Amino acid sequence: MTEPAHATLTRPSRFAAAELCHQAPIGVVVLTSVAVVDPDLCHSFPKCDNSAHISLLSEHLIFRLRGVGVHVGSRRGFSPAPTTPQALRMHRMSFIRQIAETPENSLQWHALTLTYRALALVDLLSMEAKHVDTSSTAALRDDARSLGDEDAIVSRVAIIAALLHTRRNDCWSEVTIALLELGELFQRSCLSGLALEVSLLALRVSAHDDALAWRAHRVAGWAQRSLGQFDEAAIHYAACIEMGQRLDSVESVFWGRNGFCLLAQDRGNLPRSEALFQRLITWTRKSNRPDLEAHARHGLGITLGLRGRLSDSLQQFEAALRTSTLSIDWGRILGNIGYTYAQLGKLEWARDVFLGLIASASEPYETFIAHINLIEVYAASGQRDEIEPIRRYLEVQPLPAAMSVDFQMTLGRAYAKLGDVVRARRCFERAEALAHRVGIGRGIIEADDALANLPHASRAGGFQNSEPKAFRPLGSREYQNTLPRLSRREQP
Amino acid sequence: MSSRTQSLGSHDRGAAAGAHAGPRTRGLDRQPPLPRREFASASVACCLSPELLQRFRARVPTAVVAHHPDELLELAITQGVRLVVADPHLAEGRCVQSLIKLREACPTTLIVVYTSLRASVMSDVVELARHGVHDIVIYGTDDTSARFGELLERGAAAPLTSAVLRLLESNLGQMRPALADAIGEMFDSPRKLASVHQLAAAAGTTRRSLYRHLTAAGIESPRLLVVAARIVRAAQMLAHSRMSIRDIARSLGFSKPDIMTLQFVSLTGLRPRQLKDPDRLSALPHIIAGRLISVGDTTGSHVTALPQGIRALGQSRRRQL
Numbered sequence: 014m015t016e017p018a019h020a021t022l023t024r025p026s027r028f029a030a031a032e033l034c035h036q037a038p039i040g041v042v043v044l045t046s047v048a049v050v051d052p053d054l055c056h057s058f059p060k061c062d063n064s065a066h067i068s069l070l071s072e073h074l075i076f077r078l079r080g081v082g083v084h085v086g087s088r089r090g091f092s093p094a095p096t097t098p099q100a101l102r103m104h105r106m107s108f109i110r111q112i113a114e115t116p117e118n119s120l121q122w123h124a125l126t127l128t129y130r131a132l133a134l135v136d137l138l139s140m141e142a143k144h145v146d147t148s149s150t151a152a153l154r155d156d157a158r159s160l161g162d163e164d165a166i167v168s169r170v171a172i173i174a175a176l177l178h179t180r181r182n183d184c185w186s187e188v189t190i191a192l193l194e195l196g197e198l199f200q201r202s203c204l205s206g207l208a209l210e211v212s213l214l215a216l217r218v219s220a221h222d223d224a225l226a227w228r229a230h231r232v233a234g235w236a237q238r239s240l241g242q243f244d245e246a247a248i249h250y251a252a253c254i255e256m257g258q259r260l261d262s263v264e265s266v267f268w269g270r271n272g273f274c275l276l277a278q279d280r281g282n283l284p285r286s287e288a289l290f291q292r293l294i295t296w297t298r299k300s301n302r303p304d305l306e307a308h309a310r311h312g313l314g315i316t317l318g319l320r321g322r323l324s325d326s327l328q329q330f331e332a333a334l335r336t337s338t339l340s341i342d343w344g345r346i347l348g349n350i351g352y353t354y355a356q357l358g359k360l361e362w363a364r365d366v367f368l369g370l371i372a373s374a375s376e377p378y379e380t381f382i383a384h385i386n387l388i389e390v391y392a393a394s395g396q397r398d399e400i401e402p403i404r405r406y407l408e409v410q411p412l413p414a415a416m417s418v419d420f421q422m423t424l425g426r427a428y429a430k431l432g433d434v435v436r437a438r439r440c441f442e443r444a445e446a447l448a449h450r451v452g453i454g455r456g457i458i459e460a461d462d463a464l465a466n467l468p469h470a471s472r473a474g475g476f477q478n479s480e481p482k483a484f485r486p487l488g489s490r491e492y493q494n495t496l497p498r499l500s501r502r503e504q505p
Numbered sequence: 506m507s508s509r510t511q512s513l514g515s516h517d518r519g520a521a522a523g524a525h526a527g528p529r530t531r532g533l534d535r536q537p538p539l540p541r542r543e544f545a546s547a548s549v550a551c552c553l554s555p556e557l558l559q560r561f562r563a564r565v566p567t568a569v570v571a572h573h574p575d576e577l578l579e580l581a582i583t584q585g586v587r588l589v590v591a592d593p594h595l596a597e598g599r600c601v602q603s604l605i606k607l608r609e610a611c612p613t614t615l616i617v618v619y620t621s622l623r624a625s626v627m628s629d630v631v632e633l634a635r636h637g638v639h640d641i642v643i644y645g646t647d648d649t650s651a652r653f654g655e656l657l658e659r660g661a662a663a664p665l666t667s668a669v670l671r672l673l674e675s676n677l678g679q680m681r682p683a684l685a686d687a688i689g690e691m692f693d694s695p696r697k698l699a700s701v702h703q704l705a706a707a708a709g710t711t712r713r714s715l716y717r718h719l720t721a722a723g724i725e726s727p728r729l730l731v732v733a734a735r736i737v738r739a740a741q742m743l744a745h746s747r748m749s750i751r752d753i754a755r756s757l758g759f760s761k762p763d764i765m766t767l768q769f770v771s772l773t774g775l776r777p778r779q780l781k782d783p784d785r786l787s788a789l790p791h792i793i794a795g796r797l798i799s800v801g802d803t804t805g806s807h808v809t810a811l812p813q814g815i816r817a818l819g820q821s822r823r824r825q826l
Contacts, residue, residue, distance in 0.1 A: 113627040134647070233709060245683055256711065
């Protein structure tokens with residue numbers, strides 16, 4: 014081949030390719046440019062313009078990716094699987110990487126190293142408590158205390174250290190609860206790898222106690238879904254349902270079922286996701302749990318938004334807002350209402366919602382997404398001066414990789430819309446480099462596409478001209494739902 | 506061995522630091538007290554920076570010290586070292602290449618990265634992880650005697666463990682990777698995953714699903730699988746250490762030595778003391794794999810290469826159960 018294979022692909026094929034790459038299990042050497050996987054596919058992809066072909070090829074490609082010995086030699090595209098922390102079997106690899114990437118002696122660095130030490134000690138003590146001297150646990154406890162209790166992670170580590178230091182045989186359920194809280198803290202910071210490591214350890218420690226284990230399964234399911242490990246996530250969600258039925262726990266069953274709805278959404282099967290959410294809402298109403306119903310309605314709203322049914326989506330969000338009881342949920346629902354307003358062209362309403370959200374949001378995740386959405390709102394209304402402070406703010410924030418790619422893409426589109434092609438190009442190149450470095454297939458293809466069409470970029474993207482499916486949901490899986498998805502069942 | 510290589514231990518290189526078990530008889534009183542986990546065939550070699558070495562020496566006083574990665578490689582290959590502890594940052598990254606070569610030359614040698622958390626070390630660590638190095642000990646964090654003792658024990662048991670896992674390879678290949686990894690981890694650290702519940706949790710599933718997955722892959726029983734992991738470790742300790750059956754049973758979490766003996770007999774058809782015989786020990790992986798794989802399973806056909814007499818013993822025990 015004389016040119017990158019994906020350059021010859023039609024636009025729908027590229028998105029199908031992105032979808033496939035996204036679905037490919039981590040651990041397999043994933044294709045670098047779509048057609049290189051197989052000489053047959055190389056010829057087939059450029060020809061397939063209709064969705065039935067794409068769907069057929071999707072199955073074919075996934076099948077091949079899961080087979081043995083798939084190897085791709087192209088330079089561009091996706092990182093080889095072993096560079097992902099989860100694919101490398103070294104213990105606590107995610108933590109090691111995160112610690113190494115964090116400025117030494119910062120509070121975050123201390124929090125991470127203390128957590129690492131706590132996990133190592135839990136691991137050792139759960140195995141053979143009597144052979145670990147008390148000085149290790151005492152040192153951890155003292156180090157955590159010396160940092161004060163301002164940082165939520167450090168304070169949880171201090172609790173774990175104090176519990177371990179007591180060497181009580183009955184301390185493990187309390188240790189598990191503290192570990193789960195740690196996992197949820199990492200989850201809120203979008204640190205999926207760390208959340209997964211913590212939740213799996215909590216799961217092992219509380220293996221005999223279903224009442225705690227289902228919570229660990231829930232966090233682990235979220236983390237693996239975030240990392241694109243859908244099959245593993247499904248097993249965790251199935252465990253939540255099984256344990257919930259055993260315990261007669263509505264919450265456990267709900268989070269398991271909710272996980273399956275989100276998995277269908279992440280896989281791009283939106284009709285199935287919608288049907289599953291509808292069933293879940295009916296079930297929560299029967300169970301008389303309005304808080305859970307609000308959560309399910311929020312999920313349904315996102316699915317409907319992804320399908321382009323914005324008015325229906327807005328109705329679901331508003332219904333969810335009325336019944337929701339948690340402030341975290343309010344923030345997420347409001348963010349999605351703002352985005353739907355923007356999609357519907359009500360830019361001022363959208364701006365007000367996002368600004369309100371930034372002022373009141375309780376999670377950094379919501380704040381970051383609201384800022385990125387504001388960039389699009391200001392670009393659509395031609396307010397370049399308003400974009401610069403947001404850019405400066407976001408550039409110094411610890412955004413997750415996928416969100417950083419999306420930030421650069423959004424910024425690039427905004428500059429392109431405002432006629433600054435040079436800056437737009439720089440943003441797209443940064444997005445592509447970052448996506449390439451961390452292995453975000455969608456980001457690479459989207460950035461490539463944007464760079465190829467840059468002279469015409471001012472005519473595409475953004476809220477005013479956006480396609481209805483270009484919906485960025487808040488509160489769904491980290492940022493990979495932002496691109497249009499091809500749903501096989503939607504195709505004729 | 507290179508002239509710069511020095512032995513830190515006075516009596517046995519293979520001994521690890523840990524709690525001391527007293528001499529078993531009065532006749533042995535003249536011998537120096539032995540560490541609790543001592544394996545005649547196991548030995549430890551290290552190549553560390555002075556700071557790490559000082560700490561490591563305090564925990565594993567009998568380790569053989571190599572001052573250069575090339576020496577470490579030579580030592581590990583020629584002396585049959587079971588556990589290698591090294592800082593990949595040494596010698597401007599040449600240590601990484603030596604460890605990769607060692608990994609290829611001696612796949613059963615357990616390689617442990619012992620380092621401090623610095624950004625500059627990370628690329629080396631990732632490179633080693635790509636080549637199948639799974640264990641890392643962080644300076645000042647989990648570099649305890651218990652951790653090194655556990656690693657040493659695992660290094661000593663690696664040939665036996667990997668023989669069992671090789672025989673189960675076709676069955677493990679039918680499982681989802683997380684479950685196969687959990688089983689591998691259980692054989693590596695039987696104390697860590699000491700029950701079916703814990704094995705299920707490590708595989709990210711429930712106990713009921715675990716039974717279903719294992720049956721589908723031709724493994725007869727998760728309970729037997731858990732027992733097998735502990736029995737393999739016990740067999741290794743019985744054959745190569747001076748520990749008593751009582752101490753081994755206690756160390757592996759059996760409530761009584763009799764229970765360990767009973768499980769030995771029911772799983773392998775052998776009594777613990779019979780494992781002192783090297784022939785019987787070498788046949789143990791076949792016996793255990795044959796016991797674990799379902800009767801109707803065709804994937805474990807390679808297990809039939811077992812010596813006739815020992816196979817018959819294993820089968821007769823199975824019928825009794």
